[in-house]
Amino acid sequence: MIVIPQHIIFGIIEQAKNELPNEACGLLVGKGMEVIKQYSLTNVDHSPEHFSFDPKEQFGVLREARKEGWEILANYHSHPESPARPSEEDIRLAFDPNIIYIILSLQDKDNPVIKAFSIQNGKVVEIVIAGSLDFCHCGLDPQSQDVR
């Protein structure tokens, strides 16, 4: 399981829509199973069918994460015209068994689909994505008014 706050999921969808027709990509860092921060990275391939991180940006994320005591939990990329599952190329290039691979499909632009996978030696296993409450975005908690 990986826990991704709702505002980060929205952030990934927004980035992916902004970068159409190309694939968008980035990294999710956090602690344990919980994602704390999203980093949008430049897809230096500028392609609708594959992506590569900008190595300099990737290094910057690593450095900042290390400083904060976070780890890279997942990388993500979008599939502008195909389903939310790893392509053959995604599987072939998935060389890190400790990271979670997240794919956002914009095949149906009005209903983006986001899925997470672990990929080990070419074997793909889907991982559950759990949402977490975004306390920073909460207004009044409706229940708190009744508790006296």
Ligand SMILES: [Zn+2]
């Ligand atoms: Zn892909």
